[in-house]
Amino acid sequence: VFLYNKLIEMFGRCGDAAQARKVFNGIAAKNTFSWDLMLFAYTRNGQIRDAQCLFSAMPSPNVVSWTMMLCALAEAGEFHASMGLFQSMPLHNLVSVTAMLVLLAREGRIEQAKKAFDNMPERSLVTWNAMVAAFARNGHFSDAKEMLKQMPQRNVVSWNSILNSLVERGGVEEATCVFNDMPEWDVVSWTAMLAANAQTGNLSKVKQLFDEMPVHNLYTWTALLAACAQSCSLEDAKRVFENMPERNLASWNALLSAFATSGQDIELVKQVFDEMPMANVISWTVMIVSYGLRGHVEESKLAFDSMPEWNLVSWTKLLSAFAENGRFEECLGISYDMPGQDVSSWTALVSAYAQNGQIQNARSIFEKMPQRN
RNA sequence: CCGAACUAACAGA
Numbered sequence: 001v002f003l004y005n006k007l008i009e010m011f012g013r014c015g016d017a018a019q020a021r022k023v024f025n026g027i028a029a030k031n032t033f034s035w036d037l038m039l040f041a042y043t044r045n046g047q048i049r050d051a052q053c054l055f056s057a058m059p060s061p062n063v064v065s066w067t068m069m070l071c072a073l074a075e076a077g078e079f080h081a082s083m084g085l086f087q088s089m090p091l092h093n094l095v096s097v098t099a100m101l102v103l104l105a106r107e108g109r110i111e112q113a114k115k116a117f118d119n120m121p122e123r124s125l126v127t128w129n130a131m132v133a134a135f136a137r138n139g140h141f142s143d144a145k146e147m148l149k150q151m152p153q154r155n156v157v158s159w160n161s162i163l164n165s166l167v168e169r170g171g172v173e174e175a176t177c178v179f180n181d182m183p184e185w186d187v188v189s190w191t192a193m194l195a196a197n198a199q200t201g202n203l204s205k206v207k208q209l210f211d212e213m214p215v216h217n218l219y220t221w222t223a224l225l226a227a228c229a230q231s232c233s234l235e236d237a238k239r240v241f242e243n244m245p246e247r248n249l250a251s252w253n254a255l256l257s258a259f260a261t262s263g264q265d266i267e268l269v270k271q272v273f274d275e276m277p278m279a280n281v282i283s284w285t286v287m288i289v290s291y292g293l294r295g296h297v298e299e300s301k302l303a304f305d306s307m308p309e310w311n312l313v314s315w316t317k318l319l320s321a322f323a324e325n326g327r328f329e330e331c332l333g334i335s336y337d338m339p340g341q342d343v344s345s346w347t348a349l350v351s352a353y354a355q356n357g358q359i360q361n362a363r364s365i366f367e368k369m370p371q372r373n
Numbered sequence: 374c375c376g377a378a379c380u381a382a383c384a385g386a
Contacts, residue, residue, distance in 0.1 A: 005375055036376045043377090067377045099378040129379040136380085160380040167381095188381040195382080219382040226383060253383040260384090285384040313385045320386070347386040 005033045012041030017050065036064050043072035063089070067096040074103045094120070098127045105134030129157045136165035160188045167196045187215045191223050198227035203236070218244075222251045229258035252276045253283050260290040266299075281307065285314045292321025312338070316345040323352030343371050 004027050011020035020041035027034055035058050042051035051072050058065060066089045073082035086100050097120055104113040113134045120127065128151040135144035144165055148158055159182045166175040175196045179189060190213040197205040206227040213220065221244045228237035237258035244251060256276065259269045269290045276283060284307040291299035300321040307314065315338045322330045335341065335349045346369045353362035366372070 002375060009376075033375055040376060062376095064377045069377095071378075093377095095378045097378090102379065124378085126379045131379090133380060155379095157380045162380095164381065186380090191381045217382090222382040224382090229383085248383090250383040255383090257384065280383095282384045287384095289384070311384095316385050323386095342385095344386045349386090351386060 001027060001029060001031055001034065005031075005037050008034065008037040008041060012037065012044050015045055017041045017045045017047055032060065032062060035059070036062070036068070039065055039068050043068050043075075046075065048072055048076040063091050063093050063096055066091075067099050070096065070103070071099055074106070079103065079107055094122055094124055094127065098124070098130055101127065101134070102130045105130065105137065108138055110134055110138050110140065125151075125153055125155060125158075128152075129155070129161065132158055133161040136161040139165075139168075141165050141169065156182070156184045156186050156189065159183075160186070160192065163189060163192045167192050167199070170199055172196045172200050187213070187217060187220060190215075191220050194220065194223040194227060198223070198230050201231055203227055203231040203233060218246060218248060218251065221245075222254050225251060225254040225258070229254055229261060232261050232263075234258050234262035234264065249276075249278050249280060249283070252278075253280075253286060256283060256286050260286050260293065263293075266290060266294050266296065281309055281311055281314055284308075285317050288314065288317045288321055292317070292324060295325055297321055297325045297327055312340065312342055312345060315339075315341075316348050319345060319348050319352070323348065323355070326356065328352055328356055328358070343369075343373050346371075 004023055007023045008020045011017070011023065020038060024030070024034060024038045039051055039054055042054060051069065055061060055065065055069050066085065070082050070085050073085060082103060086096070089096065097116060101113050101116050104116065113131065117123070117127070117131045128147065132144050132147045132151070135141070135147060144162060148154060148162055151158065159178070163175055163178050166178060175193065179193055182189065190209065193209050194206050197209065206224060210220065210224050221240065225237055225240045228240055237255060241247070241251065241255045256269070256272050259272050269287070273279065273283065273287055284303060287303045288300045291297070291303060300318060304314065304318045315334065319331055319334045319338070322334065331349055331352050335345070338345060346365070350362050350365050353365065
């Protein structure tokens with residue numbers, strides 16, 4: 001059984017849940033590890049339905065099984081379901097509570113996360129890191145720093161959270177200082193520095209860091225590619241894309257984005273889009289922007305209407321496309337149709353009017369905004 | 374110590 005279990009785990013890690021299932025089915029005397037590892041194979045590969053099915057068939061689910069389901073549900077966007085599952089769990093432990101803390105933080109519910117943290121009878125390094133990240137990701141930089149100071153031990157993950165928080169705030173100098181003072185680095189820390197320097201448009205610094213860093217992976221290559229796109233260096237972007245040892249949708253999107261901002265003919269951008277093996281919300285949003293930048297608002301709208309799904313960014317980009325092309329009347333309608341409008345999209349609308357010299361309209365929207373920053 | 378939890382890349386004003 002031990003060896004079969006190992007096999008299930010291996011297939012699960014390789015992304016082959018079907019193979020794992022075959023091994024699982026072949027075990028006559030399954031033990032609790034067999035079940036958990038099979039569940040792992042499903043959750044790991046995003047097969048939430050299969051996971052749920054297996055979970056309900058489990059003879060004796062334990063904390064580990066519950067925790068995996070908790071994370072799987074959250075991953076599938078079912079936050080409330082995972083919340084409910086957490087409450088109905090017969091038993092909690094350090095790991096399951098930490099997992100819940102992370103989910104709360106991802107939802108932006110920091111107070112609840114902090115409360116859970118404070119109530120925990122024991123905390124591991126991972127727990128502390130989760131709390132640091134919770135603050136860091138939600139813009140509570142000083143709280144994150146305070147946590148970092150208080151925690152009994154720190155590791156590279158703790159430092160990376162702080163570093164990324166600085167990068168998000170646009171503090172290249174501060175980020176550089178933290179990076180230099182960190183006791184250890186990994187590929188995540190280096191990637192953060194790529195992003196930091198890309199923000200300031202310092203492409204040569206990005207390239208230099210890229211060459212200095214000890215390890216490259218898909219993330220680092222894509223960060224480099226994105227930096228080229230942000231600096232409008234299409235030639236660099238193309239070269240990077242060709243030199244990448246492997247590509248995924250994110251890398252394709254970064255390339256598409258490089259074409260989008262390059263001012264190249266729209267047909268070339270479309271060509272890249274059509275060549276892509278897949279397209280997601282991001283790819284479509286880049287197309288909306290591409291059309292908008294070239295004054296083809298109608299095409300932006302068409303792209304928007306043919307997307308398989310939408311999010312706030314795609315809505316906001318559509319709004320901006322109309323605004324930047326002087327189509328203010330439509331902006332109001334878009335804003336009205338937009339579900340769950342946030343600060344960024346409100347601001348886009350305000351600035352649409354402001355740029356058009358319609359100060360009083362801008363002002364009245366500003367006053368009606370539910371949140372401001 | 375056969376299993377679960379923490380940080381990074383691609384579109385936003």
